Amino acid sequence: MSETPTLPVTFRPGRTRAVLLTAAVALFVVITVIALLLEKLGPGERLSFIFTAALLAGVLALLARVKVVADESGVTVVNIAGKRHLDWAEIVQVNLRPGDPWVFLNLTDGTSLPALGIQPGIAKQQAIADARALRSLVESRTPRDLP
Numbered sequence: 001m002s003e004t005p006t007l008p009v010t011f012r013p014g015r016t017r018a019v020l021l022t023a024a025v026a027l028f029v030v031i032t033v034i035a036l037l038l039e040k041l042g043p044g045e046r047l048s049f050i051f052t053a054a055l056l057a058g059v060l061a062l063l064a065r066v067k068v069v070a071d072e073s074g075v076t077v078v079n080i081a082g083k084r085h086l087d088w089a090e091i092v093q094v095n096l097r098p099g100d101p102w103v104f105l106n107l108t109d110g111t112s113l114p115a116l117g118i119q120p121g122i123a124k125q126q127a128i129a130d131a132r133a134l135r136s137l138v139e140s141r142t143p144r145d146l147p
Helices: 014-037 043-064 124-141
Strands: 009-011 067-071 074-078 083-086 091-095 103-107 112-115
Touching (some): 014 043
């Protein structure tokens, strides 16, 4: 079993986040510069270019916001479209199987919640270590029935 980290702890895909935020800024700057340099565009067309660039950058920023935060009260999972707080007792198991795109949390209600904040995309070993740390936290804070 891995060492249990001290709380609070935040897990997020650092390299992926850096790539997405850098791409968002670069995309916005390039499209805005193109809109300003094209002489045949009117003000409305320029504005639509800039608005589209901002929209695309916003989507990339949403993709970069994913994280898993563990504190004394439980685990907060921030995914692309939402945020959910779970008490420690609600989490049955932390799974990151070979080929999984991210960690899945098995819950007491029988459902599974994807936790995109731990994903093996660019940094596989870091994701495995983070999944083990979260699993260790869940096991240390969740009362289990003894046979």
